[in-house]
Amino acid sequence: MADSSPASFLTQANALLRKNLVFQKRNIWSNVRLITIPFFLCLLLLVVQMLFDTQFNDVHGQCGCLNAKTCGLRYSTSEQAAFCAIPNPPQWTPLLQIVAPQYRAASQYPSHASPATFLFTGNNQSLGKILMGNMYSNSSKLDGDLANNVFGSSSLPAYTNYMDASFISDLPIYNIQHECSQNSSFSILIHQSPLAFPKEINCVQGLNLWRNSSSDVNNELFRGYRKGNPDEKINEYAAAFDFQNTNMNNLNVNVWYNSTYKNDTVVRPMALIRVPRLVNMASNAYLEFLKGSETKMLFEYVKEMPKPETKLNLDIASLIGPLFFTWVILLLFPVILTTLVYEKQQRLRIMMKMHGLGDAPYWIVSYTYFLLIS
Numbered sequence: 001m002a003d004s005s006p007a008s009f010l011t012q013a014n015a016l017l018r019k020n021l022v023f024q025k026r027n028i029w030s031n032v033r034l035i036t037i038p039f040f041l042c043l044l045l046l047v048v049q050m051l052f053d054t055q056f057n058d059v060h061g062q063c064g065c066l067n068a069k070t071c072g073l074r075y076s077t078s079e080q081a082a083f084c085a086i087p088n089p090p091q092w093t094p095l096l097q098i099v100a101p102q103y104r105a106a107s108q109y110p111s112h113a114s115p116a117t118f119l120f121t122g123n124n125q126s127l128g129k130i131l132m133g134n135m136y137s138n139s140s141k142l143d144g145d146l147a148n149n150v151f152g153s154s155s156l157p158a159y160t161n162y163m164d165a166s167f168i169s170d171l172p173i174y175n176i177q178h179e180c181s182q183n184s185s186f187s188i189l190i191h192q193s194p195l196a197f198p199k200e201i202n203c204v205q206g207l208n209l210w211r212n213s214s215s216d217v218n219n220e221l222f223r224g225y226r227k228g229n230p231d232e233k234i235n236e237y238a239a240a241f242d243f244q245n246t247n248m249n250n251l252n253v254n255v256w257y258n259s260t261y262k263n264d265t266v267v268r269p270m271a272l273i274r275v276p277r278l279v280n281m282a283s284n285a286y287l288e289f290l291k292g293s294e295t296k297m298l299f300e301y302v303k304e305m306p307k308p309e310t311k312l313n314l315d316i317a318s319l320i321g322p323l324f325f326t327w328v329i330l331l332l333f334p335v336i337l338t339t340l341v342y343e344k345q346q347r348l349r350i351m352m353k354m355h356g357l358g359d360a361p362y363w364i365v366s367y368t369y370f371l372l373i374s
Contacts, residue, residue: 012361016352020369023339034331041324049316061312071309085309091301092164097261097274098152098174098204099236105224115207116152116176119217119256122243125210127289131243132208134285134293136176147298150176150281152204152238157261157271161304167199174204206238214242214254221256239278251286255279276302336370 007015024031063084064076073084096116104114118135122128136150152174153166166173167190177184184203189196211217217240222228224235240256255278262270280299287295343349352362 007356009361012357013365016357016362016365017369019348019352020339020366023342030335034335037331038328041328045317045321045324048320052314052316063309083310083312086162086304086307089162089304089306091303092161092167093146093151094277094280094299094302095164095166095173095274096150096152096176096238096277097157097258098154098176098238099234099258100154103234103236105235105237115205116174116238117207117209118238119209119211119220119240120243121211121214121217121241123245124243124247127246128210128241128243129208130289131246131282131285132241133178134288135208135281136178136206147300148296150206150277151201152176152274156263157273159269159271161272161302162307164302168197172200172202175201176204176206178206180205217242217256241282246286248290251283253282255282332370339370 060079061083062080063071063073064080065071066075071084073081073086076084098116101114105117118132120128120132137148153171154174155166155169155171158165175184180203185201187198187200190199211220221237221240224237226232226234229235236258237256242254242256244252244254246252255275257273257275257278259273262273264270277299280297284296287297349362
């Protein structure tokens with residue numbers, strides 16, 4: 001007499017697994033193509049990487065060389081210089097960001113003599129005037145170390161400190177003073193081995209204007225922005241200081257600056273805006289107020305970190321590899337769908353249910369099977 005009891009889960013799973021293996025055996029060439037496609041994509045990535053390395057990563061993607069053993073900046077073009085080693089980066093005098101004369105605030109001055117205007121506020125106006133008066137010197141002559149003077153530039157800041165555009169551009173360096181004499185402009189020689197080039201230094205008057213509150217400072221700074229006034233004119237201030245509750249025992253200062261110069265976009269890294277010199281000016285002004293003019297905290301230079309020699313190395317697999325991986329994963333869905341439709345079309349699902357295959361073993365085995373082959 002036949003056994004009418006339902007088959008066990010293992011028996012049903014074994015039968016369903018055998019059915020799937022027979023189906024895959026009948027579609028052997030489809031499986032071969034499915035397995036071959038990932039290898040083809042990997043081979044394609046390898047070929048593209050080799051083409052890039054041979055066509056683009058040549059002399060243009062590495063430091064220039066005189067011979068096989070002698071390489072360096074002096075043998076490199078402007079394109080190759082970025083890949084050269086810089087074991088001892090140059091030192092650059094810290095600068096302020098000073099807007100071009102035609103865009104400066106205080107429009108009552110002619111454009112060629114427009115001062116660099118600084119706004120300031122705080123709880124103690126008289127103390128604020130003293131501190132602002134200590135910001136820069138009264139002498140337009142260089143007294144030894146450049147750090148004793150306050151310099152600025154209207155050139156755009158760079159993304160690194162390996163080369164400061166202010167010293168190599170045609171724009172002058174501004175020497176900020178309380179008053180500018182007729183002979184206050186001169187030239188200096190900038191030494192950066194192996195280069196030495198002259199640089200024009202122009203005197204610019206520093207104009208300090210008191211405002212009653214930080215809100216007034218904010219409003220005036222915003223009105224100097226092109227979209228902050230109905231005429232869409234640029235009347236930019238050099239910076240602003242809020243000395244708040246600063247006194248003999250406490251220095252508490254906020255500094256306003258134009259953050260748009262950092263060019264914060266997704267495409268390129270942020271530029272190194274010229275803010276540290278503003279903080280140093282406030283600190284030195286407070287030290288001079290407490291200890292006299294002989295006490296200073298000199299900010300002598302800014303300097304980039306040393307860097308080794310590099311080569312242009314673009315990993316193609318990291319760029320387009322995720323796309324290929326997605327394509328390989330998507331190839332499995334038509335296979336799964338074809339199998340399920342085939343069972344419906346050939347009525348295999350109904351026949352298996354008639355022979356005692358339950359829904360739970362069917363879906364568990366099917367899911368596990370497709371998970372393993374994927």
